[in-house]
Amino acid sequence: MAQRKPGESCGYASSFTGRFSSKLPWKETLSFRFSPSTSVVHDYFVGSLGEEFREVGVVYQEYCDAMNKLSLEIMEVLGISLGIGRAHFKDFFHGNDSIMRLNYYPPCQKPELTLGTGPHCDPTSLTILHQDDVGGLQVFTEGRWRTITPKTNAFVINIGDTFMALSNGRYKSCLHRAVVNKETARKSLAFFLCPEMNKVVRPPGRLVDAQHPRAYPDFTWSSLLEFTQKHYRADMKTLDAFSQWIQGTLAA
Numbered sequence: 405m406a407q408r409k410p411g412e413s414c415g416y417a418s419s420f421t422g423r424f425s426s427k428l429p430w431k432e433t434l435s436f437r438f439s440p441s442t443s444v445v446h447d448y449f450v451g452s453l454g455e456e457f458r459e460v461g462v463v464y465q466e467y468c469d470a471m472n473k474l475s476l477e478i479m480e481v482l483g484i485s486l487g488i489g490r491a492h493f494k495d496f497f498h499g500n501d502s503i504m505r506l507n508y509y510p511p512c513q514k515p516e517l518t519l520g521t522g523p524h525c526d527p528t529s530l531t532i533l534h535q536d537d538v539g540g541l542q543v544f545t546e547g548r549w550r551t552i553t554p555k556t557n558a559f560v561i562n563i564g565d566t567f568m569a570l571s572n573g574r575y576k577s578c579l580h581r582a583v584v585n586k587e588t589a590r591k592s593l594a595f596f597l598c599p600e601m602n603k604v605v606r607p608p609g610r611l612v613d614a615q616h617p618r619a620y621p622d623f624t625w626s627s628l629l630e631f632t633q634k635h636y637r638a639d640m641k642t643l644d645a646f647s648q649w650i651q652g653t654l655a656a
């Protein structure tokens with residue numbers, strides 16, 4: 405029942421053999437949807453995983469509600485930082501159709517031969533990541549992979565591709581990966597803020613001018629999500645590949 409089906413972004417997935425034929429990530433994942441002012445998270449745990457998961461469902465419902473609140477506060481700060489005011493992005497994400505993902509990375513006897521999660525930019529808008537104290541998240545900056553040391557009471561916040569497009573490229577989505585180790589399993593919780601499915605991703609006019617022409621075409625989040633689920637494994641070039649893909653399909 406909980407098994408994730410090809411093309412869907414919810415459910416349990418291990419080894420990803422159903423989706424990819426090479427570079428399989430060394431991880432298991434459980435992904436589910438979140439929408440504000442609903443009990444969809446709690447209902448998923450009870451409805452798909454069973455009555456014995458009711459308590460866990462309550463906890464993750466509360467966690468996702470808190471992540472939603474934090475995401476909208478961060479969107480206010482990002483709007484102020486770009487000079488377009490606190491309301492613009494906060495209102496854009498007031499209704500959202502976000503994804504919560506639980507990552508489990510088993511120990512690996514030959515960790516140098518694989519990756520927990522390969523190099524990528526999150527195609528989503530904003531990621532709030534809670535990692536445990538094992539360590540393994542790395543970000544590629546200034547020419548090399550740098551480990552993000554776990555901090556107990558801190559979250560890691562990533563800009564994703566969709567927000568890069570919304571900010572007309574002023575913010576860049578962050579290239580990152582997760583390595584594994586021989587001794588200890590690692591777990592992380594990733595809350596991916598996503599707009600409502602059919603909302604058009606278009607930067608505010610104030611961020612487009614002669615010096616800053618449009619960096620990406622208009623698109624809906626549902627079309628980018630479908631691209632990553634059915635046509636293209638998200639990597640560090642997803643948005644460029646997606647832009648070419650939609651312009652190609654429009655021209656056809």
Ligand SMILES: C=C1C[C@]23C[C@H]1CC[C@H]2[C@]1(C)CCC[C@@](C)(C(=O)O)[C@H]1[C@@H]3C(=O)O
Binds near residue numbers: 638
């Ligand atoms: C919309 C999504 C697709 C992925 C989960 C969320 C945000 C991150 C994406 C992902 C983790 C990027 C690396 C490749 C991927 C296939 C994975 O390793 O899980 C991506 C997720 C996915 O397509 O399931």
Ligand SMILES: O=C(O)CCC(=O)C(=O)O
Binds near residue numbers: 521541
């Ligand atoms: O587990 C981590 O530290 C990173 C996971 C990640 O990048 C993702 O799920 O998109």
Ligand SMILES: [Fe+2]
Binds near residue numbers: 524526580
């Ligand atoms: Fe990621």
